[in-house]
Amino acid sequence: MNGLTGQRRRLGAGSSRLVWVLLLAALAFAFVGCGSKSSGTKTSQSGIGVDGAGGKKGGTITVLSASDVDYIDPALAYYQFSWEIIYPVNRPLYGYKAGSNKVIPDLAESDPVISKDGKTFTIHLRKGVRFAPPVNREVTSADVKYAIERGFSQSVPSGYAGAYFSVIQGAPTKSPATPQPISGIQTPDKYTIVFKLTQASGVFTGALAMPLTAPVPEEYAKSHDDKKLSDYGSYQVASGPYMIQNDANGKVSGVGYVPSRKVVLVRNKNWDAKTDYRPAYADKIVFSEGFQDPNVMTKKILAGTGDVNGDSPPPATELRRILSSSTLNKELFFTPASGGRYIPLNTKKAPFDNLHVRKAVAYVLDREAMRKTRGGPIDGDIATHFIDPSFTGKGFEQAGGFSYDPFASTNHAGDVAKAKAEMKLAGYANGMYDNKTQVVMVADNTPPGSNTAKVIAASLAKIGMKVKVVSVTHPTMYTVYCNVVAKEPQICPNVGWLADFQEPQALLDATFNGKNILSVNNSNWPQLNDPKINAAMDAAEKMMDPKARYEAWGKIDKMITETAAAVPWIWEKQPSLFSPRVIPAVQAWNGGAPDVAFMSVKAGK
Amino acid sequence: MSTPDLIGRDDDLVEEITAPDMEEIVGRGPWELFWVRFREDKVALISSGFIVFIVLMAICAPLFVKVGLAHPPNAQYTNETDAFGIPKGPSLHPLFLFGADSVGEDVFSRVLYGARVSLEVALIATVIAVFVGVIAGMIAGFYRGWVDTVISRFIDVMLAFPVLLLALGIASACSIGNGCVGGLIKPGATTVIAVIAIINWTYIGRIIRGQVLSLREKEFVEAARASGAGDMAILFREILPNLVAPIVVYSTLVIPTNILLEAALSYLGVGIPATQSSWGQMIADATNIFDTAWWYFAFPGAALLLTVLAFNLLGDGIRDALDPRVVD
Numbered sequence: 001m002n003g004l005t006g007q008r009r010r011l012g013a014g015s016s017r018l019v020w021v022l023l024l025a026a027l028a029f030a031f032v033g034c035g036s037k038s039s040g041t042k043t044s045q046s047g048i049g050v051d052g053a054g055g056k057k058g059g060t061i062t063v064l065s066a067s068d069v070d071y072i073d074p075a076l077a078y079y080q081f082s083w084e085i086i087y088p089v090n091r092p093l094y095g096y097k098a099g100s101n102k103v104i105p106d107l108a109e110s111d112p113v114i115s116k117d118g119k120t121f122t123i124h125l126r127k128g129v130r131f132a133p134p135v136n137r138e139v140t141s142a143d144v145k146y147a148i149e150r151g152f153s154q155s156v157p158s159g160y161a162g163a164y165f166s167v168i169q170g171a172p173t174k175s176p177a178t179p180q181p182i183s184g185i186q187t188p189d190k191y192t193i194v195f196k197l198t199q200a201s202g203v204f205t206g207a208l209a210m211p212l213t214a215p216v217p218e219e220y221a222k223s224h225d226d227k228k229l230s231d232y233g234s235y236q237v238a239s240g241p242y243m244i245q246n247d248a249n250g251k252v253s254g255v256g257y258v259p260s261r262k263v264v265l266v267r268n269k270n271w272d273a274k275t276d277y278r279p280a281y282a283d284k285i286v287f288s289e290g291f292q293d294p295n296v297m298t299k300k301i302l303a304g305t306g307d308v309n310g311d312s313p314p315p316a317t318e319l320r321r322i323l324s325s326s327t328l329n330k331e332l333f334f335t336p337a338s339g340g341r342y343i344p345l346n347t348k349k350a351p352f353d354n355l356h357v358r359k360a361v362a363y364v365l366d367r368e369a370m371r372k373t374r375g376g377p378i379d380g381d382i383a384t385h386f387i388d389p390s391f392t393g394k395g396f397e398q399a400g401g402f403s404y405d406p407f408a409s410t411n412h413a414g415d416v417a418k419a420k421a422e423m424k425l426a427g428y429a430n431g432m433y434d435n436k437t438q439v440v441m442v443a444d445n446t447p448p449g450s451n452t453a454k455v456i457a458a459s460l461a462k463i464g465m466k467v468k469v470v471s472v473t474h475p476t477m478y479t480v481y482c483n484v485v486a487k488e489p490q491i492c493p494n495v496g497w498l499a500d501f502q503e504p505q506a507l508l509d510a511t512f513n514g515k516n517i518l519s520v521n522n523s524n525w526p527q528l529n530d531p532k533i534n535a536a537m538d539a540a541e542k543m544m545d546p547k548a549r550y551e552a553w554g555k556i557d558k559m560i561t562e563t564a565a566a567v568p569w570i571w572e573k574q575p576s577l578f579s580p581r582v583i584p585a586v587q588a589w590n591g592g593a594p595d596v597a598f599m600s601v602k603a604g605k
Numbered sequence: 606m607s608t609p610d611l612i613g614r615d616d617d618l619v620e621e622i623t624a625p626d627m628e629e630i631v632g633r634g635p636w637e638l639f640w641v642r643f644r645e646d647k648v649a650l651i652s653s654g655f656i657v658f659i660v661l662m663a664i665c666a667p668l669f670v671k672v673g674l675a676h677p678p679n680a681q682y683t684n685e686t687d688a689f690g691i692p693k694g695p696s697l698h699p700l701f702l703f704g705a706d707s708v709g710e711d712v713f714s715r716v717l718y719g720a721r722v723s724l725e726v727a728l729i730a731t732v733i734a735v736f737v738g739v740i741a742g743m744i745a746g747f748y749r750g751w752v753d754t755v756i757s758r759f760i761d762v763m764l765a766f767p768v769l770l771l772a773l774g775i776a777s778a779c780s781i782g783n784g785c786v787g788g789l790i791k792p793g794a795t796t797v798i799a800v801i802a803i804i805n806w807t808y809i810g811r812i813i814r815g816q817v818l819s820l821r822e823k824e825f826v827e828a829a830r831a832s833g834a835g836d837m838a839i840l841f842r843e844i845l846p847n848l849v850a851p852i853v854v855y856s857t858l859v860i861p862t863n864i865l866l867e868a869a870l871s872y873l874g875v876g877i878p879a880t881q882s883s884w885g886q887m888i889a890d891a892t893n894i895f896d897t898a899w900w901y902f903a904f905p906g907a908a909l910l911l912t913v914l915a916f917n918l919l920g921d922g923i924r925d926a927l928d929p930r931v932v933d
Contacts, residue, residue, distance in 0.1 A: 295893060316689045317897045369683045372690035373708065413683075447890060451707050457880060458681045458708075469880055470792065 044323060044378055047335030047576060047592040051099035052585030055281040055600025061582060063287045063594055064297045065310030068260045072244070072252070073233030074211040075151045078159040080498065081311040083211070083590050085263055085287060088278070088597040090214035091239045093123060093144060093193075094205065097277060098598035101338070101390065101502050101589035103209050104277065107139065107239070112208070118200030118544040123208075125191045130270040132238040134250045135217050139239055140190035143215035150179040150221070151212045155230045159521075160500060163510055164207035169196045178226050200542045202549045206501035215239050220250075241280035241597055243268040263287040265596070281600035294318075302328065304579045308594040313575045316375040322577070323378065331580060334573035335592025336390040339507060340383045341496035342568040343456065344525035349490050350437045356426035357433075358564035362407040364419035366459045367569045371412075373451040374570065382412045383568035385561040386512075387504050387554065390571075394546075395504040398554025406562055416462050423463055432464030440489040442481040445471035449494040456493050467491070485519050485527065492525055496572075498591060504553035505541060512560050513537050526565035533559050642926040649922020652915040659912055663720035674700070675714035678882055685709040692898050704900035707890060712901060715882035716908050722794065722883045723912070727863040730798045734805035735856055739848065741806065742813025743840055747821055757814070760807045768804055772866065775800045776875035793878050797870055801863050809855055816851055820844050850927050857920035861913035868909055884909045 069082035077086045087095065095106030105111065107129060113122040129139045148165060151158030154175045165171060169184030184196040197204065217237060224232035234253035236244065242265040245256025256264040265285040273280070287310060291297040298314040300306040302322075314322070314332075322328040345352040345361060352358055367382050374380075384405035387395040409415035420431025428434060439460070443453030450471060457467040472480070474494065482492035499506040510516050514529030533556060540552035561568070574592040578584040578599075585598030633641075643649060669675040676682070685693050685705035692705040703712035745756040779785040779796040790799045820826065821844065829843050867877075868885030877883040884905040891902035 293893070295896075315893055316691055317894050320687075320689045320691060366683070369681065369708070372683065372686055374690070376688045376690050378689065447707060447893065450890070454708050454880070455681060458679065469878055471878060 044332065044334045044573075044575075045330075046573075047099070047333040047586040048588050049099045050333055050584050050586045050588070051097060052279065052281070052583050052595070052598035052600055055279060055583050055598075056603050057281050057283075057600075059282055059601030060284040060286060061282045061596055061599055061601065062305075062307045063285065063310040063596065064291045064300060064306040064308070065287060065289050066292050066294070066297070066312045068289055069263070071233060072257055072263075073156065073230065073236065074214045074216070075147065075156050075158045075161075076233070077211060080591055080593055084310060084587065084593045084596065085244075085265070086211045086214075087240070087587070087590075087595075088242045088265060088280075088285070089236075089238045089240045089244060089268075090211055091129065091139075091276075092209055092211055092213040093125075094209035094213075096209065096587065096589040098585035098595035099588050103206060103501070106209075106277075107144070107213075107215065108208075112205055114544070118202075118542070119197045121195040121197070121204060121208075123193050123195075125193065126275050127191060128272050128275050129239060130272070131215075131217060132243040132268040132270055133246075134248065135220050135237045136270055137217070139215045141187040141193040142190065143217055144193050144213055145182075145185045145187050146179065146218040146221070147214060147216040148185060148212055149182050150216065150225055150230075152182070153177065153179045153225070155179065155225050155227060156232070158212055160210065161212060163516075164203070164210070164500070165212070167197045167199060167201050167204065169198050177228075200544055202541065202543045202546070203501070203503040203505045206503045206506065209501055238268050241268055241271045241273075241276060241278050242266065242285065260289055262289060278597040279600075280597050282596065285596045298577060301577050301579045302331075304581050307579045307582045307599070308584070309575075309577050310594065313375075314577050319375060319378060319575060331578045331584070333576045333578075333584065333586060333592060334378065335576065335586055335588055336380070336388065337498055337572045337574050337591035338388060338390045338502060338589070339496065339498040339591075340380075340386070340388050340568055340571040342383065342386070342566040343491060343493055344495060344566040345564070346488055346490045346492075346525070346527060347529075347565050348527045349488075351426075351433065351439070352490055354426050355564065356422045359407070360419040360422035360426070360431075360463055361460065362564040362567045363409065363415045363422060364459050364463050365456060365567055365569065366414040367412040369413070369455045369459075370452055370569050373448045373455055374572070375448075378573070378575075380570050380572040383571045384408075385557050386566075386568055387507060387557045388571040391502065391504060391507075393550070394502060395550045395553045395557065398550050399557035400554070404558065404561075407564070407567070414459055414462075419463050428464075435464070435466050438468055439465050439491065440468045440470060441491040441493055442470045442472060442477050442489045444474050444477060444494045446474075449474065453493045456491070482525055483520065483522050485517065485522055488522075488525070488527075495525055497523070502589065504550065504557070505537075508553065508556060508560065509537060509541070512565070528560070528563065528565040530559075530563060533563075639926050643922060646922045646926060648918050649926070652918040652922065655911065655915040656919060659720055659908075659915070660724065662717055663724055666714065666717040666721060669717060670714060674702070675717060676701070676711035678710065678714040678718045679880065680710065682709040682711075691894065692901060694898070694900050703904040704898070706887070706901050707894070707898075712887070712904055715887060716884070716904050719882040719884045719887060719905060720908065720912075722877055722881055723864050723867060723885075723909070726794055726797050726801070726867045726877075727860050730801035730863050730867075731805070731856055731860050733798065733802040734859070735809055735852060737802070738806040738809030739813050739852060741810040742815075743817050743844065743848075745810070746814040746817025747836070747840060747844070753814075756810070760810050763803075763807045769869070772800050772804060772870060773873065773875060775803065776870055794881070796875075797867050797877060800870065801866050804866070805859060805863065808859070809852070812851060812855060813848060816848055817844055820847055854920060854924045854927065857916060857923055861916040861920075864909070864913055864916070 065081060069077060069085060070079040071077045074086050074090045077083060091107040093108045094103050097104060107125055108123045109126045110124060125141055131137060131139060150156045151161035152172050152175055154177050168182060170182045186194040188194060220237060221232045224230050224235055235250045236252060237250060244252040245264045245266045246252045247255050267283060294312045294315045297309055297312060298318045301309060322332050345358050347353055371379060371382060385399050387399045389396055423431040441453060444450050453469055457469060460467050477494060481487050481489060482495060497511050510523045512524060512528050514534045517524045517527050536556050540549060540556060543549040543552060576586055576592045576594060581602055583600045583602060585595040587593045587595045670677055686709050692707055694704040695702060701711055703716060706712055741756055745753040776796055779790050779792060790796055826839060826843050829839050871877050871883040871885030872889040877886060887905040888902060895902040
């Protein structure tokens with residue numbers, strides 16, 4: 001029995017380990033039941049109009065986030081959280097004030113002068129805007145020209161240059177290795193820039209508000225952009241009121257930008273407040289990353305040791321508690337995100353290549369239960385089509401507003417009878433699916449996405465679909481499955497889309513136009529390729545008159561909704577929670593993310 | 606001088622010497638001794654009682670649903686979550702004995718069905734691990750030479766891998782698409798069983814090898830060889846019966862570790878898919894609302910804790926009953 005003596009030592013460790021488990025369990029019980037269960041909810045306040053007015057100069061603001069930016073280079077950053085940093089540091093041609101989603105001149109001094117045929121955009125730049133150290137000189141139109149050209153190269157692979165700027169004459173169809181000049185971008189003098197387009201574009205002004213148009217000094221950036229993959233981001237030079245803290249050589253990485261740890265913004269000493277609409281109250285802004293647990297993040301903000309949530313919403317339990325408190329309630333804002341969440345059904349895979357099966361799914365899904373997985377009514381309105389309420393006057397009413405609901409059901413809980421009727425039309429006896437082809441769903445493996453997937457699976461079971469759920473991390477769901485045409489499953493339940501700027505085209509083109517089905521990095525998840533819809537979109541893209549344009553896109557929204565290629569389910573309102581020591585300001589145009597160029601520390605704090 | 610009295614003994618004297626009240630002493634086999642000692646160990650008895658109870662509850666889970674004490678485990682009741690999607694606690698009207706989870710499912714029935722998953726996975730994985738480990742250990746210990754070297758070094762390499770990383774790696778690789786090993790290991794419960802078995806067989810392999818090394822030198826093996834028994838006969842008729850005790854003890858002690866390992870893998874998201882209930886997964890889902898929805902965390906946690914504790918104490922009791930020297 002000698003071997004067992006060794007076994008005994010292992011067991012000894014096991015026994016004391018068990019004692020620890022018991023102790024921990026006892027402690028857990030002791031902490032339990034400390035949450036309040038109040039059910040009263042006040043109406044939530046909106047982030048629209050929250051612009052930080054009345055602030056005073058000075059102080060440091062801290063933004064807490066779970067994860068890092070996607071890219072620190074202004075041409076590459078394409079993520080809501082990244083834009084909280086990019087916009088205070090850079091001045092694109094056009095920008096936004098906090099609390100509003102109206103496009104206003106930023107580096108440009110006025111609206112573009114557009115030719116009658118809509119193909120020539122002439123823009124005059126402000127004078128006296130200077131780059132931060134170590135470049136220091138005045139910004140000219142050549143810097144904007146270079147900034148856009150670099151986004152087409154393989155060295156600086158911008159995620160949206162092709163979508164919005166390929167309409168410029170001379171824009172490359174195949175990416176050159178390093179930035180090459182584009183003939184359609186002309187700089188007659190150092191304060192004027194002219195864009196010559198191949199066709200009229202109604203949305204080009206909105207596209208000019210994206211960070212790709214923020215000036216980049218070619219003489220300074222060239223050595224970085226000439227590499228296989230540019231490292232300009234680690235050496236970037238600012239044009240806005242703030243800059244990422246750098247050393248004497250201009251290096252930001254390791255100084256003001258420590259990946260996954262922090263980003264530190266300090267004042268750009270060459271910034272002239274007279275040339276800018278931003279107040280830039282705070283002296284220093286720290287983006288502190290790594291707060292994976294939203295409970296911890298929220299508690300820190302409420303205690304005042306953090307100032308606002310950067311990339312994660314407070315959990316539903318905290319939202320409930322804050323909304324029922326008359327003091328805490330004042331620090332919480334819900335901003336309608338321009339876009340929403342929907343369930344795409346892969347129209348290239350059985351059984352969703354059949355219109356009636358898709359309609360059955362649109363009828364049977366319990367959208368109310370799905371919304372509850374994200375916090376219930378405070379999280380937003382149930383979506384019945386794709387252009388969301390933030391587009392009032394810009395396509396929302398034209399698409400039928402709240403009352404257009406072709407797959408309506410009582411309380412949005414789903415209509416099983418109508419769903420079964422559609423299944424019968426598709427040829428399934430009794431209205432129940434036969435499961436000959438298994439329906440596969442690739443979902444998040446953590447809440448709330450995993451819970452949403454569970455609710456969807458339960459709804460689909462009502463029409464006999466036995467769904468197989470594959471659980472993976474959120475990024476894997478996108479990069480390995482749902483964005484890759486060859487591997488996309490029948491259902492991707494955890495996707496959503498935010499418009500890049502406030503135009504319906506930015507909402508519906510990349511996501512539902514047949515010409516935008518890419519084999520990798522695809523955003524047209526239903527792989528919808530309807531010739532009528534494609535033609536309607538191509539026509540609408542050329543409309544210069546806003547009224548005609550929004551009418552056209554409203555009709556397109558209805559057409560897409562009726563194909564049931566995707567089932568919209570929520571138009572989200574994203575919560576921003578501010579600490580009591582700051583005056584809040586939100587990027588209403590970026591889903592309510594905090595606008596640090598407009599926030600300030602309250603006097604005496 | 607002669608002593609004729611003692612030589613020609615009287616029958617009456619002889620009868621007086623024998624003690625009339627003594628019972629016949631019957632020799633007991635080792636298993637009988639084991640049972641006697643085991644019966645006297647109260648803790649071990651309670652533990653085995655609890656395990657039987659849990660197994661019965663797991664088997665009778667559908668019965669609970671039929672009778673109405675539990676709701677079907679995957680049925681979602683939207684009324685059991687409030688306006689914010691936060692679940693409601695234990696209640697009698699409607700009957701949710703352990704409360705509801707984030708999508709309104711009955712925690713009581715999920716704990717019962719989760720018992721099935723945890724026990725099945727741990728037991729099957731343990732059986733596979735023990736089977737492979739015992740075979741490997743017996744071959745290595747008995748044949749020695751290069752066979753032993755190859756098997757032992759392979760075990761050393763496997764033991765050098767950090768356990769959790771190895772588990773996560775295999776589980777992640779096999780959780781995607783059609784699984785691995787040509788579709789033999791499919792995502793879900795099969796992957797978890799495979800991972801646990803792969804991690805565990807090396808420990809029992811080593812232990813058994815050590816046992817066999819000493820057993821093969823014993824005299825009864827020599828005797829068997831002398832009487833013409835072949836290798837297989839010696840292995841299975843002489844050596845294996847002597848390994849039963851360590852195998853039983855090891856198995857009982859490793860089952861709770863495997864239950865926890867399955868829970869850990871499910872907690873980390875690479876275990877049982879979300880549609881099947883598993884204690885580890887329930888605990889994972891409960892972590893971000895445990896301060897308001899304590900029941901969602903407490904009941905699966907308590908079930909896991911008590912089951913693991915019971916198996917550990919049972920294993921302790923079996924080991925003590927088999928080897929009383931150590932108890933002293």
